Amino acid sequence: FGLKGCQKIRGPQIRSLLEAKDFFLFDCDGVLWHGEQAISGAAQVVSTLIRRGKNVVFVTNNSTRPRENYVHKFCRLGFTDVMLEQIFSSSYCSALYLRDVVKVRGQVFVIGCDGLRTELQDAGVPCVEEAADEPDATIYDCALAPDVKAVLVGYDDKMTFLKLAKASCYLRDPQCLFLATDNDPWHPLSSGRILPGSGSLTAALEVASGRKVTVIGKPSRFMFECISSQFRGVDPAQCLMVGDRLETDMLFGSNCGLDTMLTLTGVSQIEEAQEYRNSELTTNHSFVPDYVVDTIADFLPAFEE
Numbered sequence: 001f002g003l004k005g006c007q008k009i010r011g012p013q014i015r016s017l018l019e020a021k022d023f024f025l026f027d028c029d030g031v032l033w034h035g036e037q038a039i040s041g042a043a044q045v046v047s048t049l050i051r052r053g054k055n056v057v058f059v060t061n062n063s064t065r066p067r068e069n070y071v072h073k074f075c076r077l078g079f080t081d082v083m084l085e086q087i088f089s090s091s092y093c094s095a096l097y098l099r100d101v102v103k104v105r106g107q108v109f110v111i112g113c114d115g116l117r118t119e120l121q122d123a124g125v126p127c128v129e130e131a132a133d134e135p136d137a138t139i140y141d142c143a144l145a146p147d148v149k150a151v152l153v154g155y156d157d158k159m160t161f162l163k164l165a166k167a168s169c170y171l172r173d174p175q176c177l178f179l180a181t182d183n184d185p186w187h188p189l190s191s192g193r194i195l196p197g198s199g200s201l202t203a204a205l206e207v208a209s210g211r212k213v214t215v216i217g218k219p220s221r222f223m224f225e226c227i228s229s230q231f232r233g234v235d236p237a238q239c240l241m242v243g244d245r246l247e248t249d250m251l252f253g254s255n256c257g258l259d260t261m262l263t264l265t266g267v268s269q270i271e272e273a274q275e276y277r278n279s280e281l282t283t284n285h286s287f288v289p290d291y292v293v294d295t296i297a298d299f300l301p302a303f304e305e
């Protein structure tokens with residue numbers, strides 16, 4: 001009682017929050033859609049905010065698609081007025097990090113999907129070719145590229161022991177950076193099953209290399225730095241971060257000084273948020289959302305006159 005955060009809001013409170021903020025950051029899966037199924041009302045919320053002159057951007061830890069491909073997904077699911085410039089994915093931000101922050105000289109060894117490689121290539125970051133030419137290579141005799149300056153781990157549904165072994169070898173060199181697009185542990189599937197996330201692959205490589213990974217996606221601040229540098233003059237106090245996972249989205253908002261909102265259409269439940277709020281451990285308070293709604297469709301009545 002009397003603790004800050006987890007405020008369940010509705011009608012008039014949502015209306016005044018939407019009026020007070022001018023910059024909205026939306027997580028994608030669990031907030032706008034579940035896989036290929038749009039969440040009812042979400043597209044209308046996004047287009048209304050945009051039409052009313054609000055800034056809207058999307059921050060996703062999903063590294064599997066290049067941004068262009070995301071534009072098509074938004075369109076396909078009914079979000080018809082979303083543009084490339086509004087999309088900040090962990091693969092795009094990883095490419096910016098390698099190109100602009102570390103200015104990597106040499107090649108990047110990528111564990112990830114083709115979409116991640118495409119995003120790096122679009123940014124002019126050279127990647128080690130996948131060894132299609134040596135299908136029978138083993139960890140004992142496979143070729144290692146001589147100039148690998150970073151290992152980047154993303155979601156990879158074709159992860160192999162050979163990739164793990166190569167990456168561990170590259171990471172023996174202390175000059176070789178160890179990066180991950182995101183550290184998500186798992187993702188829910190609509191069937192009720194789960195999908196192991198890139199965090200599970202990174203964990204294996206952390207053990208094998210004895211090193212700690214640097215995360216680019218949420219909850220790291222870097223994604224917000226990418227947004228700030230492309231939308232000049234973003235004031236954190238004017239922003240609302242909307243997400244469904246406490247350990248990534250809410251922590252990301254807290255790390256960047258943004259107000260946060262949990263929607264209950266995804267991974268985290270309100271009970272978990274309340275547990276973090278009631279915890280004696282103050283570091284747990286960074287996971288606590290300022291506001292909670294059942295779904296972002298709850299914004300719709302607030303738009304009515």
Ligand code: PLP
Binds near residue numbers: 195
């Ligand atoms: N990475 C992968 C491979 C995913 O499938 C998902 C969600 O489906 C995510 C990350 C999380 O995406 P978001 O940050 O949009 O919730």
Ligand code: CA
Binds near residue numbers: 028031243245
């Ligand atoms: Ca999500």
